[in-house]
Amino acid sequence: MNGELAELFRERLAAAGGLAELAASHDEALSLIRRWAGDRPALVDDHPDLKGLELAGERPADPWDAEVGVTGVLGAAADTGTLALGPAPGRPRGTAVLPGTHLAIVPLSRLYGDYAELIAALGRLDPMPSGMQLVTGPSRSGDIESAMIQGMHGPRAVRVAVYPDA
Incomplete structure (x- = not known):
């Protein structure tokens, strides 16, 4: 595992209010996701990186009732702690x-080392996703008086498991 790159991602995501842990394997990364999710109601994407993930919590009938969302990623930028997500079936x-x-693997x-490398890699995707989300830590929004509110337009917590895959 490129420890320096993973450590930079962990530091930058922490600076944005998120948490990243470095796992020794894919199985260990899935174990982190299981531990973080606990038995809370969860939405889990149909993503190849999540193959084999079984959670204790049930999938809610109404997505608005979910307490946890679990995703894979198109890529991530170490220098900003950013995750790139793309919708698909x-x-x-x-x-x-x-x-x-929000839990991600x-x-x-x-x-990627930096945001520009991530964007270049996303630009080479074929087929290109119909849309992308770039997520850097928990949702934050400031009101007119600059009072920061966390979780206003998205999750209040972002946790990421990084693992070696080659």
Whole structure:
């Protein structure tokens, strides 16, 4: 695992209010996701990186009732702690923004050194997703008096498991 790149991602995501942990394997990354999700109601994307993930919490009938959303990523930027998500069948945009907690899994092969590298990699995707979300930590918004509110337009917590995949 490129420890320096993963450590930079962990530091930058922490500066944005999120949490990243470095796992030794894909199985260990899935174990982190299970531990973080607990038995809370969860939405889980149909993503190849999440294959084998079984959660204790049930999938709610109404997505608005989910407390946790679990996603894979198109890529991530270490220098900003940013995740790039793209909708696809079985991967609705709401998984990352409706629940109060967003959990993501990032293989090291899709962790880029900087934001420009991430954007260049996304530009080479074929087919190109119909839309993308760029997520850097928990949702934050400031009101007219600059009072910062967390979780206004998305999750209040973002946790990411980074693992070596090659």
